[in-house]
Every structure is written in C-alpha cells, then in structure tokens.
Amino acid sequence: MLKLKLNKATFIAINLMVFGFIAYKSFFLLNEVKNREIEYELLLAFLSSLLSIVPFTYSWYKLGKPRLTDWVKFSTFLYLIFNYYDIANLLDSKEVGIYAENYVNISYVYGALLTVVIGLMTINIVDFLFIFFGAVKNKNVLNYEIQNKYILRNEKLFIISSLSFIGLMYLLLALGVIGYGASDEVNIGSFSFIFQVINIVSPIFYLSYLILKYSMHYNSRMFNIAFKTYMFLYILFGLIAGMKGILIFGIVLFLIPYLNSGRKINIKYVVFSFLFLLILYPLNNNYRDILVKNPGVSKIAALQVATAQTVSLNFGKNVSSSTNSYTDRIAMLPYLVFALEKEKDWNNYKNLDRFIYLPVSLIPRFILSNKPQEDNGAKLQEMIVKGIRNSPTPTMYGWAYLEGGFIYVVFHFLLLSVVLNYVDFCIKKKSIFHLIFYANLLVKSIIIEQDVYFFIASLFQMILVYYFFTKFFFVRSYIK
Known part of the structure; x- marks a missing residue:
C-alpha cells in the first residue's frame, strides 16, 4: 500500500531531489549555452522553482495536503519551469518551436520567466496573508471529508x-x-x-x-x-x-x-x-x-x-x-514566449475590459450578447499558424500578460489566489456539494x-x- 502523506524526511528528500536536478541542469546550461547571457534566466528559473515546489511540498507536509493554490504552483513548475530546464539549450532551433515550425524568440525568454516569477510571488503573498490573518487556525480547514451522512x-x-x-x-x-x-x-x-x-x-x-x-x-x-x-x-x-x-x-x-x-x-x-x-x-x-x-x-x-x-x-x-x-x-514555455512577443499585436481582450462582465457571466449569451467568448485560443492560433484546428494556450501567465503587460499579471493572479484561498479556508466543508465542487476545482487548478x-x-x-x-x-x- 502507498501512503500519500508527507513526513519531514520525505519533505526534505523531495526538495533535495528537485533542487539537485536544478543545480545539475543550471551548471550544464551555463557551460552549454553560448548564444546569450543565461545567468539571469537561470536566476529567475531558480526563484520560480523556489516559489512553486517548496510551498507545494510544505503545505502537503504541514497541512496534510496541498492547497488549491499549491496545485497551481506545482503545475507552473511542471508546465513551464521544468520545460525551460529541458529546452533552454535548444531555444535557437525549430526542434522546440511551436509545431516544430516557429523559432522561439530568445529575446523574450527572460520576460517570460519574469512573468512566471511575478505570478508566483502574487500567489504566495496572498497565501501568506490568509495564513497571517488566521485562516488556518482550524486544523481541519482542508478536510473535505463529508461530515454528514x-x-x-x-x-x-x-x-x-x-x-x-x-x-x-x-x-x-x-x-x-x-x-x-x-x-x-x-x-x-x-x-x-x-x-x-x-x-x-x-x-x-x-x-x-x-x-x-x-x-x-x-x-x-x-x-x-x-x-x-x-x-x-x-x-x-x-x-x-x-x-x-x-x-x-x-x-x-x-x-x-x-x-x-x-x-x-x-x-x-x-x-x-x-x-x-x-x-x-x-x-x-x-x-x-x-x-x-x-x-x-x-x-x-x-x-x-x-x-x-x-x-x-x-x-x-x-x-x-x-x-x-x-x-x-x-x-508550454514556447507558447508563453510567443504571447510576450505578440502582446502589442493582440487586440482580443485588453486592459481588463471584460472583467466588468464577470458578476453577470451566468446570464446566457442570447440575452447578453456582448458577454466575452472563450475563443481566445482559436484567435491565438491564427497568429501562430493559420489553417490548423487547434486552440493553443500560453497558460494563465500568457493570457494575463496579453491583457497588457506585467501589471495585469499581478491582477489576474491576485484575483485567482483570493478565490482559491477563500474556497480552501473560508467555506465550511461538510456536505456532498462541497466535495464535488472541490474535486472538480482541484482538477481545474492543476490545468493552468x-x-x-x-x-x-x-x-x-x-x-x-x-x-x-x-x-x-x-x-x-x-x-x-
């Protein structure tokens, strides 16, 4: 049988293994990459790893399971940071480009990693504030077990x-x-x-x-x-x-x-x-x-x-x-880099103009015809390669940056982390409704x-x- 709870030894072992891998890849990339100064990229990648893996494993160890925001952090590492370490020395080749057709514009890689750091810092600050103001005083706060029959x-x-x-x-x-x-x-x-x-x-x-x-x-x-x-x-x-x-x-x-x-x-x-x-x-x-x-x-x-x-x-x-x-x-890193490169050409949703519709988003479109349409993936596809039926995603980080730059990344992840922390810490969990809602929200949090x-x-x-x-x-x- 497998146990999924983390003890102190396992918590330390996981982090040593992850950061051992990061140290190995960093030394390798420092010696391998000659077409650009990679030191600042590696610093941002390390900070992103620190802001994602450590909180994820720490919550798992201390609270018994990761919070919803921790799953966002974990997926950020998996989709973006791990991908960076995997392809950083190949970014000047089509091999790692989108559809193996488009080159990754390496001049935007630093900005892409900075976008990730800003998003993760925002989430972690909100997480800290919820803890600071006593949201986790109840030891069973993350217990979604059905209390009533x-x-x-x-x-x-x-x-x-x-x-x-x-x-x-x-x-x-x-x-x-x-x-x-x-x-x-x-x-x-x-x-x-x-x-x-x-x-x-x-x-x-x-x-x-x-x-x-x-x-x-x-x-x-x-x-x-x-x-x-x-x-x-x-x-x-x-x-x-x-x-x-x-x-x-x-x-x-x-x-x-x-x-x-x-x-x-x-x-x-x-x-x-x-x-x-x-x-x-x-x-x-x-x-x-x-x-x-x-x-x-x-x-x-x-x-x-x-x-x-x-x-x-x-x-x-x-x-x-x-x-x-x-x-x-x-x-997902090539898509994020592409989003930063094309932000000035992106006109679909800008400057938070659609967020005024959020409180009334439940109203059907045949009544509220101006309600935002979830067609941004198809429109981004048209900017990459036309004629391919696909809906690529630059992840939450890329969509936030396409809104208008770094300041909008802060807003997007501030709103996201407040919502997820509120569900985790401020709602009494005792019914079957809460378990069903939480389970599906956890899956959504993994898919960034x-x-x-x-x-x-x-x-x-x-x-x-x-x-x-x-x-x-x-x-x-x-x-x-």
Whole structure:
C-alpha cells in the first residue's frame, strides 16, 4: 500500500531531489549555452522553482495536503519551469518551436520567466496573508471529508438519469457537436450555455458514483451493475471522443473520494494506471491522425484501426511514444514566449475590459450578447499558424500578460489566489456539494491552461449546477 502523506524526511528528500536536478541542469546550461547571457534566466528559473515546489511540498507536509493554490504552483513548475530546464539549450532551433515550425524568440525568454516569477510571488503573498490573518487556525480547514451522512433520494432515478446523460453524450458525439474536431461555434454561440452545462455535468455523475461507492459504501446489486456500466461507458466515451483529458483527470477524480474514505492506494492500481497511461497517448494520437486524414470515417472504425496500430507497436516504441507525447503536452514555455512577443499585436481582450462582465457571466449569451467568448485560443492560433484546428494556450501567465503587460499579471493572479484561498479556508466543508465542487476545482487548478477570467466565470456555473444536482439527487440522512 502507498501512503500519500508527507513526513519531514520525505519533505526534505523531495526538495533535495528537485533542487539537485536544478543545480545539475543550471551548471550544464551555463557551460552549454553560448548564444546569450543565461545567468539571469537561470536566476529567475531558480526563484520560480523556489516559489512553486517548496510551498507545494510544505503545505502537503504541514497541512496534510496541498492547497488549491499549491496545485497551481506545482503545475507552473511542471508546465513551464521544468520545460525551460529541458529546452533552454535548444531555444535557437525549430526542434522546440511551436509545431516544430516557429523559432522561439530568445529575446523574450527572460520576460517570460519574469512573468512566471511575478505570478508566483502574487500567489504566495496572498497565501501568506490568509495564513497571517488566521485562516488556518482550524486544523481541519482542508478536510473535505463529508461530515454528514447522505443517501440517494431515489437510487433508480439516479441510475436512469446517469445512463440517459451518458447516452446524450454519445448522441452529441455522433452528431459531431462535441469531441475532437467539433466546431468552436458550440462554445461561443448564442446557446453555448447549454453545452457548457453539459460539460460541467459530465464529470459529476462519474464522481458521484465514486463517492457513493467509496465514501457512502453503496453496495446493492443494482448499484454495482450500474457503477461498472457507467465506468465502462465513461472511459469508452473519452477514447472515442479523442479527449484524453477526460481519462487522465478521471484518475485524479477517482483518487479524491477514494483517499478521502481513508483507503490507501494499492500497488496494483498504480501499475494498472501506469500501463493505461502508457498506451493512452499513442492510441489517442493514432486515433486523431486517422480522423484528420480520413474525414468520412466513423469514430468507432477509427478507434478500431488506432487500437490495432497501437497494439502492433512494440513495448519500447510505446514507451518512447508516450514519453515524447507527455513531454510535449506539458511543454508550454514556447507558447508563453510567443504571447510576450505578440502582446502589442493582440487586440482580443485588453486592459481588463471584460472583467466588468464577470458578476453577470451566468446570464446566457442570447440575452447578453456582448458577454466575452472563450475563443481566445482559436484567435491565438491564427497568429501562430493559420489553417490548423487547434486552440493553443500560453497558460494563465500568457493570457494575463496579453491583457497588457506585467501589471495585469499581478491582477489576474491576485484575483485567482483570493478565490482559491477563500474556497480552501473560508467555506465550511461538510456536505456532498462541497466535495464535488472541490474535486472538480482541484482538477481545474492543476490545468493552468485556462484564462483567469473564464476560469472564475466557470466557477459560477459549477456552483449553480452542482448545487441543484446535489439537491435533486441527494438527501441528508439523520439515521445514525
């Protein structure tokens, strides 16, 4: 069994290992890089590591688990700083450029790292202020374990609703409304709120099944059959939709109620997850390539061919393909550098003009037509390479800088860290609503790709949908 709590020795060991790696890479880069003065870059990269890894591990050690803001810091290190150390000596080659086509403008690398430092400093200052003013006096402040007993209002209704909803997801997938290659109009059209609600509800049934199974110990024959059926359909949907995020973060959502119930992770689950992730990227990449090269092919047929191609690879090629794919997936520094380079040409959202809409972001677009549209990724793509259907992201840091420079980075991360700290420290956690909301917010905090405005706007939608979902399907039980 694996224990996920950090003791002092583990806390020290993790930090020694990380900063040992940083020291090694820094000495290597000092000797290797000759096309620019890299000393100040390395200083900023070290500060970023200090402001991300140390608070993350310290909260894990002292508070029992990382705070929501700590997950943002951890992902910052993973997506940006680790990527910098990995490619800093190759920044003058197309090999590490966007789509291996565009060179990284090395004159903006220092500014990109400074942007990260400013964002991390802002988060850490807000974190400190919450601690300074006594937000963590309650030792159970980060305990999201359900304190009250809940039961389903109607088990059959819940099961029928969940299977009907996953059926709706498959229908929308078959119609080409959702999934890989779907039109962006779904997310920005007048009735986009309907599909946003569907996207928000999508993980709730999945998470609710896990909570019922592991936290509330539902074990009836009908429930167990429905549980296994839904898990299978949910995983299959992620594969057919070509949306590996559903599957990767499905593992994270699984761990939250599983660990909250007091269980420890069995080694066999770790091995299974590792093997699953090992084939996921080659399978997903083959699947997407088939869909792009054969527009008329059905998704089921494409998945069958992709599976055959993936299985035909030998183990070594699978490992190599997976390693390269996961490394590329978290290689966000070139996009951040590009955002700094193109800030003066960016006119989509500037100078916080859209934030006046944040309090009314719940109003549907067919009523409030001027409400900001989440199309910034597609517009940034047009500035990189036209004709490619993709929505790249320079991460939260790049979107903040595109707003108008460094001062807007401070505002974005000030607002983000206040919101996340408020959820962690100022809301009483005792109901199933809080656990569902926290679990999905934790996943959002790990994904630092979304713009802060749309990140917070989506929280309003989540709160509304999750509240009515839990009120409709669950009821508090007063039976001891």
